[in-house]
Amino acid sequence: MSTLSHSELKQIAGEYGTPVYVYHAEKITEQYAKLKNAFSRSNARIFYACKALTNINILKHINAIGCNVDCSSINEVHLAIRAGIEPANILYTSNGIAFAEIEDAVAQGVAVNIDSLSNLEKFGRKYGSGYPVGIRLRPNIMAGGHLKISTGHEKSKFGISIEQLDAILSLQKQYDLRINCLHIHTGSEIKDVEVFMKVADIFFELAPHFPHLSYLDMGGGFKVPYKESEQGTDIDLLGEKVGEFLEKINAAYGRDFQTWFEPGKFLVSECGYFVTSVNVLKQSGHTEFAGINTGFNHLIRPMFYEAYHRIENISHPEGAPKHYAVTGNICETDTFAWDRELNEVREGDLLVFYNAGAYGFEMGSNYNSRYKPAQVLVINGQSHLIGRRDAFEDLLRNQVEVL
Structure with a gap:
């Protein structure tokens, strides 16, 4: 288990002064290895939610260990590209942003998730079927360790309400949209694996409506233990259940779906x-x-x-x-x-x-x-x-x- 000792931290404080943030690269590598191992039986892809820590050197290390990157702003997209990350390995999930940011993201060649009907319609008018797009949905599920970090409940600003499915499908038909990803992120500090499986159930029901659907994005929000007595999300159990879910949904619809996860805190908190x-x-x-x-x-x-x-x-x-x-x-x-x-x-x-x-x-x-x-x-x-x-x-x- 990768940790820094008291003596190492004291030496760094003496050299660089205080207050000082210290990050341990090997701990990030260790956390990523845990995820890769947990999802080894699944067709899963991990994107580091870089809003947690965007220092260019952290992004370069994330790239070096083979991890993809999830961005919450167009500037994070540009930072990721600056760090050497290939656009094909970058996901941009928009949130209440001007359409110009989405245009910039498309110009960079990154995957895009859209979280409003307004921007989805603008996207359809400009790109039609010429560029694949993902949809961020709000499932009306309350989850997370604090209201301020819960994003899936019915009063949340995030995503398009699942109750507006008909409007999404109407835009898909009108503009021949290639909706290839459904995204649901319910919150942060989620310990209960069943929250993710509720999201999986929603994906199972929605999949037939989207003929181009390939990616099922379950977001992130894994619980990280802050107290010595706490337990984090059981990543191995989640990996097992996601593997079972993929077998079920692939068999039901005759497709080979891939699940996406966007951990931020899980990868860098303990480093x-x-x-x-x-x-x-x-x-x-x-x-x-x-x-x-x-x-x-x-x-x-x-x-x-x-x-x-x-x-x-x-x-x-x-x-x-x-x-x-x-x-x-x-x-x-x-x-x-x-x-x-x-x-x-x-x-x-x-x-x-x-x-x-x-x-x-x-x-x-x-x-x-x-x-x-x-x-x-x-x-x-x-x-x-x-x-x-x-x-x-x-x-x-x-x-x-x-x-």
């Missing part, structure tokens, strides 16, 4: 470590605050949807256990953990946040005019700076002084 330093200790009533040199400008997940990150004091692992509120340095309430047991914390100690590879740096900002942290990639035992820490000039880079 990431966020190393911070303790600025101050402050006692207030029964609460002892450990104030660190970061905030939700660098890691917003705990404030955004109450996400849990395991935290360790890697400078003083032999210290007696005590309870702390771990807080940031932003002029907002940016509490990472209340009443968290840590080995005794001292000012200057290094605290590491685990599972920091997904949606950490990617959702960062310069709020309070603070610098974004450095990013470091460890590969083959060597650390490499892959994203420099902001400097003062970066705060002004896109500003235009007129006064």
Whole structure:
């Protein structure tokens, strides 16, 4: 199992300063191997949902291990191409975007999923049967670890409601659309394998309506364990059930369907470590605050949807256990953990946040005019700076002084 040791993290913190995001390339490779093994009996294809972490070096590593890429914006498409990924291995799933982005994606030669009747009609008018297209459906299934990361329920903005199937079929007929992919992504942090099999049941019912259908995209959202006591999605069980489903649907319709999956967090969450330093200790009533040199400008997940990150004091692992509120340095309430047991914390100690590879740096900002942290990639035992820490000039880079 690929992990970085305390000593390695301390060495990186000493060399590059804190706060710093550290990524372990071998862990990404390990996670991808788990997926490939789990789906080895299935005709399955894996696309890394790169919105989780788009550093160009991460994308290059993803390409090097043979993984495809799923994009959520046209800029992610261009980043993937810049990283050397072939357009045939890139999927662009649009979400409430201007049609010009879809035109750009088609010009790049990537696979496209469309999530609105409006853009589907525009696509039909412009391309007709000349370019294959996928449809993102909303199945009205509630799934995921938090409402903010549930995308398949009836009030979600994502996808075309399954209740509008007649309208989709009408456009398919009117423009002779080659709808080759059906896509359903119900949310994130999905532990129950049966959620994916509900999606499979929907695909089974819909398949006869789409004569060009080849790809059944079940999205991503695999549960990643953040606490030591948690269990993630049983990927092996999912692979077994998907294999059985493919045998069933292939036999029923005389076709050779392929399933697609779009994991983001599963591939990069556990590869990431966020190393911070303790600025101050402050006692207030029964609460002892450990104030660190970061905030939700660098890691917003705990404030955004109450996400849990395991935290360790890697400078003083032999210290007696005590309870702390771990807080940031932003002029907002940016509490990472209340009443968290840590080995005794001292000012200057290094605290590491685990599972920091997904949606950490990617959702960062310069709020309070603070610098974004450095990013470091460890590969083959060597650390490499892959994203420099902001400097003062970066705060002004896109500003235009007129006064």
